[in-house]
Amino acid sequence: MPVKGYVCLLLDLIVLVSCRQQWVEQPGHAEVNPGGTVTLPCKVRGKKGECRWERNALPVGAYPGKYEWAGNQEAGDCSLLIREASKDYDSGEWVCQITASSFMEKDTLMSRPARLIVREPPRSVHLRSSATGRSILGPISGPEGLQERIDCVAVGGSPPPQLRWFLGDREIPAEHSGLDSAGEMVSSVLVRMEKGEHGKPVRCEALHPALHRIVDVKSFLDIQYSPVVEITSSTPLTNLVEGDRVQLNCVVDANPPASVLWYRDGTGEIASKMTELSIPRVDLQSAGTYVCLANNTLGSSQAKSVEIQVQYSPVIESVGPRLKIRQLYGTKLVLTCGARGNPYPSFTWIQYKSSGLEVRGEGRDLVIERLVYEDEGSYECRAVNSILGQRHETKSKPIKVDVYGSPKVDRKVSEVYVSKGSTGRIEVEFCADPLPKQIWHIDSHPGQKIVINEGTSHAGYSVLNATKSGRRNCYVSTLQIREVKEEDGADYVVHFENDHGREIHTVRVKIGAFLGKETLIGGLIGGGMTLLIILLLVVCCCTKCARNNKARKRDQESGGSGEVWSTGSVCNSEAEQQSEISTANTANTSHSAISTDTRHSVVSIATTRLGSITPRNGVSASPRPNPSSAVESILYNGPLSPFDRKNISFNEDVSVSQECLKARPPTVPVNYNDLCFPKTSNYGSMRKQERCDILSRANIKKIDEIVQQEDSVRHSPIQVNSEYQYS
Numbered sequence: 001m002p003v004k005g006y007v008c009l010l011l012d013l014i015v016l017v018s019c020r021q022q023w024v025e026q027p028g029h030a031e032v033n034p035g036g037t038v039t040l041p042c043k044v045r046g047k048k049g050e051c052r053w054e055r056n057a058l059p060v061g062a063y064p065g066k067y068e069w070a071g072n073q074e075a076g077d078c079s080l081l082i083r084e085a086s087k088d089y090d091s092g093e094w095v096c097q098i099t100a101s102s103f104m105e106k107d108t109l110m111s112r113p114a115r116l117i118v119r120e121p122p123r124s125v126h127l128r129s130s131a132t133g134r135s136i137l138g139p140i141s142g143p144e145g146l147q148e149r150i151d152c153v154a155v156g157g158s159p160p161p162q163l164r165w166f167l168g169d170r171e172i173p174a175e176h177s178g179l180d181s182a183g184e185m186v187s188s189v190l191v192r193m194e195k196g197e198h199g200k201p202v203r204c205e206a207l208h209p210a211l212h213r214i215v216d217v218k219s220f221l222d223i224q225y226s227p228v229v230e231i232t233s234s235t236p237l238t239n240l241v242e243g244d245r246v247q248l249n250c251v252v253d254a255n256p257p258a259s260v261l262w263y264r265d266g267t268g269e270i271a272s273k274m275t276e277l278s279i280p281r282v283d284l285q286s287a288g289t290y291v292c293l294a295n296n297t298l299g300s301s302q303a304k305s306v307e308i309q310v311q312y313s314p315v316i317e318s319v320g321p322r323l324k325i326r327q328l329y330g331t332k333l334v335l336t337c338g339a340r341g342n343p344y345p346s347f348t349w350i351q352y353k354s355s356g357l358e359v360r361g362e363g364r365d366l367v368i369e370r371l372v373y374e375d376e377g378s379y380e381c382r383a384v385n386s387i388l389g390q391r392h393e394t395k396s397k398p399i400k401v402d403v404y405g406s407p408k409v410d411r412k413v414s415e416v417y418v419s420k421g422s423t424g425r426i427e428v429e430f431c432a433d434p435l436p437k438q439i440w441h442i443d444s445h446p447g448q449k450i451v452i453n454e455g456t457s458h459a460g461y462s463v464l465n466a467t468k469s470g471r472r473n474c475y476v477s478t479l480q481i482r483e484v485k486e487e488d489g490a491d492y493v494v495h496f497e498n499d500h501g502r503e504i505h506t507v508r509v510k511i512g513a514f515l516g517k518e519t520l521i522g523g524l525i526g527g528g529m530t531l532l533i534i535l536l537l538v539v540c541c542c543t544k545c546a547r548n549n550k551a552r553k554r555d556q557e558s559g560g561s562g563e564v565w566s567t568g569s570v571c572n573s574e575a576e577q578q579s580e581i582s583t584a585n586t587a588n589t590s591h592s593a594i595s596t597d598t599r600h601s602v603v604s605i606a607t608t609r610l611g612s613i614t615p616r617n618g619v620s621a622s623p624r625p626n627p628s629s630a631v632e633s634i635l636y637n638g639p640l641s642p643f644d645r646k647n648i649s650f651n652e653d654v655s656v657s658q659e660c661l662k663a664r665p666p667t668v669p670v671n672y673n674d675l676c677f678p679k680t681s682n683y684g685s686m687r688k689q690e691r692c693d694i695l696s697r698a699n700i701k702k703i704d705e706i707v708q709q710e711d712s713v714r715h716s717p718i719q720v721n722s723e724y725q726y727s
Contacts, residue, residue, distance in 0.1 A: 020107045021046045024076065027096050027114035031159075032085040033210050034118055039070050040094055042078040044109060048101030051078030055116075056092040087118040087158065119210040122157035122185070125217045127204060130188055139222035140202060143298065146193040149175070152204035152217065154185040161208040161215075163187035168200040191221070198223040198255060227254035227294035227301035240310050241387065246279040248306060250292035258296035265289035265305060282310055313392035314341035314383035323397060327371055329405025329433075329500070335366040337381035337396060345383035345394075352378040352398070354470060373431040373473040376403040403473065406501025407432035415508045418488070424481035426507050428494055431474040436498035438466060438477045443490060452479075479507075486511055 024043035032038035042051070051073050053060045060067060066084065071077025078098065082090055094116050098109035127136040130149035142148050154161045160179060165172045165187065177187040191202060203218035234247040250260050252275065262272040271277055271290060279286050287310040294301040318338035327333055337347055349366040351358045360366055360379070368375055381396035409430045418424035430436075440463050442450040452463045460482040466475040477496070481488055489511040496503045 020105075021048060021098055021101060021109055023109060023111070026111040027080075027094055029115050029117075031117045031119055031209070032082070032090075034085060034087065034120065036085045036118075037081065037083050038085055038090075038116065040080045040082065040096070040114060040116065041070075042080065042096035042111060043071070044076040044078060044098050047073070047076040047078075047098060049099035049108065052097040052099065053080050054095045054097065055090075057095075060094075082116070085118045087120055090116055091118045091158070092116060117158060119208070120156060120158035121208045121210040122154040122161045122206055122215065124155045125161075125163075125204065125206045125215055126153055126155075127151065127202075127217055127219055128153060136219050139220045140191070141222040141224065142193045144193055144195050144223055144225040148191050148193060150189055150191060150202065152187045152189075152206075153180075154206050157185060157206075157208055159208075160185040161206040161211075164205045164207065165189045166201075166203040166205065167191065167197065193221065193223045195223055195225050197221050198225070222255070224255050224298055226299035227252050227258040227296055229253075229260075229292050229294050229301045229304050231292055231304050231306045233306070237306070237308065239388065240282055240308065242281075242283045242310055242312060244282050244310075246277075246282050246308060248277040248290065248292075250275045250277070250294070250304075252294045252301070254294060254296045254298075254301070256296050256298075258294040258301070261293050261295075263291055263293070265291050279308070282308060284310060284312055286310075309342055311342045311387045313387070314339050314345035314385055314394040316381065316383055316394055316396045319381050319396040319399060322399070324400050324402070326402040326404060329371055329373065329403055329408070331371050333368040333371050333375070333401065335379055335381075335399060337364050337366075337383070339364075339381075339383040339394070339396075341383060341385045341392075341394075343385045343387075345385040348382045348384065350380045350382060351375075352380070354472075371403055373403050373405075373408065373433070374471065376401055376433075376472045402433070404433040404500065407436045407496035407498060407503040409496070409503050409505040411505070413506045413508060415510060417510050417512050418481065418484050420484050420486060420511050422484055424484040424488065424509070426479040426481070426492060426509060428477045428505050428507060429469050429471075429474055430477060430496050430503065430505070431471065432496060432498055432503075433473045434498050435466065435475065436496040436503075438463065439495045439497075440477075440479050441493040441495065442479075443493075484511060 022045045024045050025041045027040040027042050030038050030040060040053075042053075051069070053067075062068060066082070068081045068083070069077075070079035070081040078096055080094070080096070092115070093113040095113050096109075096111040100106060100108045128134060128151045129136060130151050136150065140148060140150065152163050152165070154163060163174065163177060163185060165174055172189060174187045175190050178185070180186045187204065189202075191197075198221060201218045201220050203216050205214050205216040207214065230251045230253075232249045232251055234249065235245055237246070240246070248262075250262065252258050252260055260273065260275045261270065262274075262277045263270050266289065277290065277292075287308050289305050289307045291303045291305045293303050316337065316339040318336070320336055321334075325333070335349065337349075339345055339347070347362060347364050348359060349361045351360045360368075366379070366381075378398040378400050380398050382393055383396075384391060384393045386392070407430050409428065414428070416424075416426050418426075430438075438454045440452045440461070442452065442461055450458055450461060452458050452461055454463050454477075455465050456463060462480040462482070464478040464480060466477055468474075469476050477494055479492060479494070489509055492507045492509060494505050494507065496505070
């Protein structure tokens, strides 16, 4: 075929194809809520036939307000608009058809079936037991540890709803979900009954597009378990004393509810059948251990207990082994003391002796390893504890211990001094029970041995009956020598014997000179006088110290804003008396001016008047009122001028013994009271003179000249040479 022929054929095919009807869009699966509007698309290219729709193989015509054309059919848009969707009329499989363009053409178009679902919410949702198939209308009950399978059933619904499970606030996965034989949506879950989940809600939620809110159904887990108890107290249980109130509560956790029982441990006594146990006033009888127990249909709880401890003073329950004990000397003695108290007491053992009380031990048991006669007596157990800071003590009944055995003497040998010519007494203390026989063996005379029993005499020797000593079961055996001779100085042996044994003691007697009564009296008097003298000396010293302290205090109190005196030498009372004698003898020959020559004693007095000067000892001296002379006026009350701030020096030609000047270190600063009232034994008499020692011994004749020169020397130091005539 020529090429021109092929080209024409191809063009005919293209024209033929382009003239046939073709699909642009076919309808598909769609969903709509009841009463809603939905459009089923159907579009064709080259449309020449008619548009038609079928639902479930049945033709559907156009009805205004229900089924309407959604597009321009001439342009090939055959889409169908469905209003007021309804499951009964609209749900199903829809097909769009386009008839052939002519009876001769075979270009009819028919779309694939498109499923339209008019949504329908589930009519109801409920829970049911998988085991019984019955609906669950109340709580889901079961014993602890059981597994329960629960179904959630949704009746109706198009499409089927989605179901979800929740336990409390926690989402749990479903074991199985799907449509059952009745076309209902069913979801199953497996719930384990655990005590911790008791009371929690089990909830099933149904989700559906046609629902405006979530639809759910729920129940509660009713897990049954045996009781569990705990004990609480609304009042403190520590440091309880008699009279306090106790309030106990038995808190029970059980399902179903349990009955409660309080009872006392050990006795089984029922204290209460309520959850609350109240003891208004606790005492020793109500103290103890209390137990709480609960029971329900599933079983009993484990018992819980609480101990009520009441603090109380010690109570001694037993002491022994007996209240009267008689035991052999040298054996072991054990005394026991049984007591109770809260807090538990400590124990002290006391022995009553003639000298007083003696602590013998601590602890419940007193153990005396080797019993001696000094251990005889009454023993007492003392139990002590402390309650709220107060000490409480309880004493037991006394245990009387009687020690018996052979005689005992502390030492095997002793020495005794007796005076020649006197009546001698040789005494030996021994202890025994019962009282032994005593026999003295005397071997003081050569070739002669004397044996004397108790209560007998022979050859000037007498054995007196035993007398009680100051210790228990102890006595004194006495051998009396009527007139001690030189030959009586020997060893004397005494034998003590009773049913339990024998003891021998040797007394070494030595003879000494006899002291008469006069000698003894003189010695006592001499010793007494010595003690008296010592006592008087002590009293004198104390008095002198007190007087000096008092005088020092008066000197300090008399201080003020006065002058500070300094002297080159001040004599004590004895030296001053010698100085007066020496001065009186040389007064007429010594009138030269004072200088640095060491042949004469120089007395220099310097005074400075200040506002306030603290003299020696840190006490201000007050000026002496009412001076008796012009010199004293100058010394005490000098004029208030620049002159007062300068030193005034008096150089006096005074002959004083060198011993007086050596009596004190030179240039020792002292105050007026030290000069006028030296602290010596004549303190009082000198104070009465109310004059300084220097002024009282001197008769100054040129006082008027000193006073007249006062104005002329206000601005410069003044040196005055004065002649003194000592009376």
